[in-house]
Amino acid sequence: MSRALSLLMIAAALALTPACVDKSKEPEFLKLPPGYNPVEADLTFNKEHLNEFNSMGVKERDKFVDDLKAAEGSFRGQALVQSGNGLAETVEDSQYGDYEVMASVPDPVLFEITIDYQIFTSTELGKKLTPHGPVEFSGTLVDLRYDAESKPRKLILRVKADNIQNITK
Template sequence: MRRSLTALFFTSALLAVSGCSQPKKDLLALPAAYDPQGADLTFNKKNLESFNMMKPQERDDFVKALKEKPGSFRGQAVTEAGNGIAAGVEGSEHGAWETFAHVTEPVLFEITIDYRIFSTEELGRPLGRNLPISFTGTLVDLRYDADAKPRKLTIQVKADAMELITDKTTPAS
C-alpha cells in the first residue's frame, strides 16, 4: 500500500512537470485569418488610407461606384447582435435579417468601422455574438464622420455571403 502511494505521488509529480511545457493558447484570441488591416478587403489599411486622403467629392464618387458594383464589397468584423427585420421596417428591402458588427481595432489611425449587414435569415441567424466573420456583398450606404473624434465609418452592406472566420479559414490576401 505504501509503495503504491509513493509510486502514485511520483507519477503525478512527473506528469505535472511534463504537462507544463506546452504553450497555453488564449481561448479568446481572434483567429489568425481575421486580419482587417492586411486582408484583401474594401477597407483594409491601404484602401482606407486612400479613402481618407480623398476630397469629399472624390469620396462621394467612390461610394457611388461601389454601390453600382453588386457583390464588390468585402469585409471582416466581429459580430455584436443580429435580428430579423419585419416587412416595411427600414432596411427590410435589403434583407430579412440584420447583423451588427464592428472591427475590433482601428484599421488606420483612430478610424473605427461599424457595420450593419443585411442578409437572408439563413445567412445571418446561425452567426452568434462576438464571433469574427467575413462577408461579401453590395454597399448600401456609407457614412464617414471625418470631423468626429475618433473618426468613424458606418457602413451598410447587403451580404451575398457570410461565414465565420476560424483557425482553419485560409486568410484572404
C-alpha cells in the same frame, strides 16, 4: 499620522491597479483566428484602401462611394459580430434582407479610424453566426457615412451581404 495614512492610501492604490495585460499570454480560446485580419486582408476597407479613401477630397469620396454602390457584390469586409435580429417586412431596411447583423472593427484600422457595419442578409445565413465572433462577408454597399470631424473618426457602412460566414481559421 496623516503622512503615513497618505502613503498607505497610495500603496493600496498601486497594489490594486491591474498590471498591463500581455496579449501573448492570453488563453488560446480567447484569441481571434489568424484569418481575422481587417487591417491587412484583401478587403474593400483595409489599411491601404482606407488610407486612399482618407486622402480623397469630398467629391472624390462621393464618386468612389457611388462606384462602390453600383458594383454589385464587390464589397468585402471582416468584423466582430455585436448582435443580430430578424427584420419584419414592414421595416424599411427589409428590402436589403430579412436579417440584420450589427458588427464592428473595434481596433483602429488606420490611425484612430474605426469601422461599424450594419449588414443585411438572409435569416438562414444570419442565424449561423457566432455571437461576438469574427465574420467575413461580401455583398453590395448600401450606404456609407464617414465622420471625419469626430474623434475618433468613424466609418459607418451598411452592406447587403450575399455571403456571410464565421471565420474559424
